[in-house]
Amino acid sequence: EIVMTQSPATLSVSPGDRVxxxxxxxxxxSSNLAWYQQKPGQAPSLLIYGxxxxxxxxxxxxxxxxxxxxxxxxxxxxxxxxxxxxxxQQYNNWVSFGQGTKVEIK
Amino acid sequence: xxQLVESGGDVxxxxxxxxxxxxxxxxxxxxxxxxxxxxxxxxxxxWVAVVSNxxxxxxxxxxVKGRFTISRDNSKNTLYLQMNSLRAEDTAVYYCAxxxxxxxxxxxxxxxxxxxxxxx
Numbered sequence: 001e002i003v004m005t006q007s008p009a010t011l012s013v014s015p016g017d018r019v020x021x022x023x024x025x026x027x028x029x030s031s032n033l034a035w036y037q038q039k040p041g042q043a044p045s046l047l048i049y050g051x052x053x054x055x056x057x058x059x060x061x062x063x064x065x066x067x068x069x070x071x072x073x074x075x076x077x078x079x080x081x082x083x084x085x086x087x088x089q090q091y092n093n094w095v096s097f098g099q100g101t102k103v104e105i106k
Numbered sequence: 107x108x109q110l111v112e113s114g115g116d117v118x119x120x121x122x123x124x125x126x127x128x129x130x131x132x133x134x135x136x137x138x139x140x141x142x143x144x145x146x147x148x149x150x151x152x153w154v155a156v157v158s159n160x161x162x163x164x165x166x167x168x169x170v171k172g173r174f175t176i177s178r179d180n181s182k183n184t185l186y187l188q189m190n191s192l193r194a195e196d197t198a199v200y201y202c203a204x205x206x207x208x209x210x211x212x213x214x215x216x217x218x219x220x221x222x223x224x225x226x
Binding site for chain 1: 141150151152153165167201206210211212213214216217218219
């Protein structure tokens with residue numbers, strides 16, 4: 001089983017900040033990595049797949065990158081609607097999710 | 107537009123059974139593998155099962171193997187999850203999810219979820 005580890009668990013930030021979320025895979029997942037955003041009471045929504053490809057309709061302030069087994073989701077300038085929990089997910093070997101990073105208002 | 111609507115969640119006692127349904131619309135259901143993903147209260151996401159577009163191939167997360175059965179009826183655009191021998195740790199919101207492409211294991215559309223509570 002591939003274990004996905006996200007850090008930090010919680011990030012306290014202000015609107016307009018640049019935000020970087022990290023996700024590490026316990027073994028290689030190639031570029032088979034997706035990011036989701038989940039707001040309270042809602043289903044997750046796909047942000048990024050293939051480690052760096054934005055899903056349809058996702059603003060370009062969201063970007064994804066990869067270096068080996070380390071993956072990063074960057075929000076260039078945090079908007080009020082971006083406060084949420086973010087999950088990474090590998091789909092190289094079945095499916096496993098990280099435990100999530102909560103982005104909260106400072 | 108794409109819609110996935112789950113139903114069937116309930117409060118059940120440990121050891122009992124429950125069947126969840128997910129009705130799909132807005133896309134060619136029979137062309138896509140479909141998945142169930144669950145989320146325990148206040149916890150993260152856990153993939154549960156997948157069924158191929160024609161229903162012939164099915165795969166499960168280890169903790170539900172032998173207890174849960176995923177199936178589909180393409181004539182009714184409906185996905186199912188039969189859950190037997192339910193345990194307290196199966197308590198979660200269950201989402202059905204569609205892959206971005208026909209065999210994708212990442213999900214561009216999710217239902218609103220249906221809550222299963224296993225408690226005596």
